[in-house]
Amino acid sequence: MDIEDLRSRHPDHWMRATALRALALDAVAKANSGHSGMPIGMADVATVLYSKHLKFDATKPDWHDRDRFILSAGHGSMLLYGLLYLCGDPEITLDEIKNFRQMGGRTAGHPENFLATAIETTTGPLGQGIANSVGFAMAEEMLRARFGKKLVDHHTYVIAGDGCLMEGVSHEAIGLAGRYGLGRLIAFWDNNGITIDGKVEISDRSDQVKRFEAAGWHVQEIDGHDPDAIDAAITAAKAVTDKPSMIACKTHIALGHAAQDTSKGHGALTDGDQNDAAKAQWGWTAPDFEIPSEIKDWWEGVGSRGGAARGEWEARLSEASDSRQKEFARVMAGEAPKKLSATIKALKKQASETLPKVATRKASEMVLEVVNPVMPETVGGSADLTGSNNTKTPDMGVFDTDNRKGRYVYWGIREHGMAAAMNGIALHGGLRPYGGTFMCFTDYARPAMRLAALMKVPTVFVMTHDSIGLGEDGPTHQPVEHLAISRATPNTLVFRPADVVETAEAWDIALRQSDTPTVMSLTRQGLPTLRNSHKTANLSEKGAYVLAEAEGKRQAIIIASGSEVEIAMKAREALQAGGIGTRVVSMPCMELFAQQDEAYRKRVLPGGPVRVAVEAGVRMGWERWLLGERGRANKAAFVGMNSFGASAPAEELFEHFGITPDAVATRVRDLLVGTTPSEF
């Protein structure tokens, strides 16, 4: 690459873009870790995008109608931090740049959305950003349809690398974007031909242009170092309104550095002499971390360029009716509507009176049927299991190219893409996404489910068919370890409600979260309503509570969740008939119970009685409640799964794996008489 030629053709642009290059080189070198080459290679694209196209106001990074910029190639985080610092972002200061990758800073190794307002999403696990961006673009379409172009009118830009495009989730993402004609989504492919192991071609020879076209995208190919070509391509991409656009940018990783066009250039360039030589090549003479004032001034102009547009937008917002302003503010703040509480309570009361016997997936549908009409910000969907996940309610309408008001998304057989796009919708703000699949396919959605927890977004994952109760489809479709998987994940609420009432309570809690995703673990099979006496209080909020007290001396406590609470109640009946006082504790949410104070936990799980837990999943996670807590039981056992399931009708499976009232009662009796020692 002839750097001299690039410099001479566009001298001003070159130096402005090179400010990004120099910051990346300096910050990575100082941190002695990170990725220098990507920011250096994509500096030209970023400079043109920010200065000529991106609608934003650096001083107000939370302006709702800003264009969204997502760095899917998150390892190139210094590109984003450099842009934010240069533009005058109030949070990404020069000190933060110098503090790259250090404890307590905002400039983490990969961009973390919760560390700075201007960071739209957390990226680094490859492919997530491009899949998030699909959600961002969908959210914009939905909100524009609802609130009008005066309030919602922006684009979503995303930079993806070769890694993003090799990951499977990119396939799901680009398929969705193409299918739903997301014309305001513009993706830049950093086509630098290099991965960590070597040239891209050692592991991939796909024709990305043809691939994106096959998915229904508008595609352009440009020299990613030519500012005029970049500008023209973005302009052309914006002009295509019925298709997402991909701009394949041929770039040189670590441009102008000794490591240019090599794998080494992908990583941390820390050799002082080589870095000095690169700066000399670039014509960059400023000391480390210093930006010549004329360049910094220009960038600050870029950062404030959107101020006028923001002012006009604020004026338009203030011209809207009071109720419209309030509603817009409410949904953008993620506040639940006032009516939600009464709606949930009414459903609980009705269920406690009519005692429906339904699967909790059906119970979930009953909740959504009353919630969705009063909560127009919900966005439902399923990964091609709508009828099984019970996620669609009649009022929603189907999101499509000709119905942007539709609130239900047919995600197709794309659990991962769905989860990642839902995260994008939630991150955009103004909408509250939930989506369904079979619980076993938590596995497919895992990378995005973890990121929801890390990113602190309240996405709701509706996971039905939550045990061997799924029946004949067999062990590939029967979750066994998936409750443990979600419970092991920090900042995640896992609900496994036992009936309609608990399902309503779980949704009530999930829909009020601002920082925590929820996993709803729901049955395929019908369950009785056990909460037969209406209480306005949300008992599930404490995570676990006494569902049925022991009659006579309390000798045993059975703890259960979901479909096994019915089994616990039947076991209790048998035990009480034999004179064994037995308490049943329903535990719909371990995480919330763990958050209660010790006094409450001890009231629910007092020491003394034997404890048996029953759940049609693996034991991991239950030991704490069986053996732990002050004044703990001396004897405890678990009734559940210790292997994968099998293909057979559900009732036979529960018999086969010994998850029955009889088995539970027997275990209690054995523990009490001491013929069988505690299994621990």
Added chain:
Amino acid sequence: MDIEDLRSRHPDHWMRATALRALALDAVAKANSGHSGMPIGMADVATVLYSKHLKFDATKPDWHDRDRFILSAGHGSMLLYGLLYLCGDPEITLDEIKNFRQMGGRTAGHPENFLATAIETTTGPLGQGIANSVGFAMAEEMLRARFGKKLVDHHTYVIAGDGCLMEGVSHEAIGLAGRYGLGRLIAFWDNNGITIDGKVEISDRSDQVKRFEAAGWHVQEIDGHDPDAIDAAITAAKAVTDKPSMIACKTHIALGHAAQDTSKGHGALTDGDQNDAAKAQWGWTAPDFEIPSEIKDWWEGVGSRGGAARGEWEARLSEASDSRQKEFARVMAGEAPKKLSATIKALKKQASETLPKVATRKASEMVLEVVNPVMPETVGGSADLTGSNNTKTPDMGVFDTDNRKGRYVYWGIREHGMAAAMNGIALHGGLRPYGGTFMCFTDYARPAMRLAALMKVPTVFVMTHDSIGLGEDGPTHQPVEHLAISRATPNTLVFRPADVVETAEAWDIALRQSDTPTVMSLTRQGLPTLRNSHKTANLSEKGAYVLAEAEGKRQAIIIASGSEVEIAMKAREALQAGGIGTRVVSMPCMELFAQQDEAYRKRVLPGGPVRVAVEAGVRMGWERWLLGERGRANKAAFVGMNSFGASAPAEELFEHFGITPDAVATRVRDLLVGTTPSEF
């Protein structure tokens, strides 16, 4: 669709294919669950494939040189069971067909490889089969290169549905197949245009032909009900030897049934009248589950057609040298070579003497460097992190179109595709795959890692950078819950070795597994060799053992794994200095420890002393060892993570999150003096 026309044009073929249709219809109706439409729609393709192309001998389903047939669209399992029964497979009898989806049968809802010899792989979670098939085809290339065409010379056929092709893993799979020019891989796309939620177009409008071409495949489009076209397409696909082939088969789901071309047709067709009407349409007059003898005879002829070829193959095998025959038999049986044991012991001895201080990922490389030369069946690889995962050894060579003897695979940024293809390699037999990525990306590979466990294949997942010890890359790359995730999965060995010696022991165990996958959890950061006195016995085989005994009265036991064993030893030193007798238990594998008898477990974890566990992950899974076991400790605590990590240098992170010798020692002291109660 004009059924009459189809019948009249190819009357013999029609009735033979319709035997598959009738069996599927009857079995699903009897089970009252399952998927009728796919077998009905793909019966023509399957009939032509089995009768004219597939090299197999139904009576010897374990013939090593058979063609592999993989039903990626696993919900259509009755197609496979019907084929096997009709061809005379010894395990899939008529009783099994009638017992479809019932307890204890071989004919599970989705094909399970461990239920019948002829079932090559377990499918159902969509996209897995097509990704497995890439591994099967790679294995064939590698073994043909090693043992020659006389012994290894077969094709891999796979049927994939729209669901398989929407899943992200299909993108990774077809990218790999295209890149590696797997000319003997032939995929049929069941292009029926229907998914569960409706027509495919409601969620996807991709151009699959263009997409496969973009990935480097040879593609044909045919009428999937025209036997001549099917035959010609397969012939043409076989003639293309440098590219994988995709045959897009336009089919009608539930052909001839009232539910044809509808979502309903995807599921269980159980309406007796409609089913009778369908059979009438088909011209099928035999009673339920009965196959007219001339049709059954013809199919049995299909089943025995390969007998001669098999005989010739056996003759060729017997002509090979003794050592060649033995080696072929050994690798196909998955037996470790005799030299393995001595090789591992020599490395252990050397390490115990020289006490290297290396990361366990590096230790793993040291093991592989001595193992790979004596174990030519290993296939290594990494998802674009070769230098970080330390998975490549000098002797391996790189697998490529011009080097089929290469044993190292550059999988690209495709963790899921890698894991699923490794499963395919293992299922093929003759090779032992291992592959690496960062442990945090367990999430990406999860669906295939679970299937390895369910399918009972000994794939080894090399997961490096296994904690916050990863450092500056931050929480997106720092596993916290992933040890718990893998430990919660049935039939999975999770090793977290503490030093070179334990790493060698872990590999020794992993490479001898026949039915169980292994997760190797390895550090980025350097660790001292703690096992400084050589023992030929594999101490890790018991899962946990006393690494350092208490001096004086035993007051505390510290249990740790991996990088935290060093911390435990340092804490012990401090405690002993203060007169507190402290035992350190190294626990590299919880699963193996759980399998030991009670006497051993009690020897390692006797009651009485306080117990503190330390591991840089979440607590879930540790409660059992802290609180459980007979004669359990009264007081226990855990030192580890209860949140996501952060971006900073590793040492600072361990300090920040309080995972230090000081913190552990303090916890022990507090428990002993009782100022801090047990945390449970």
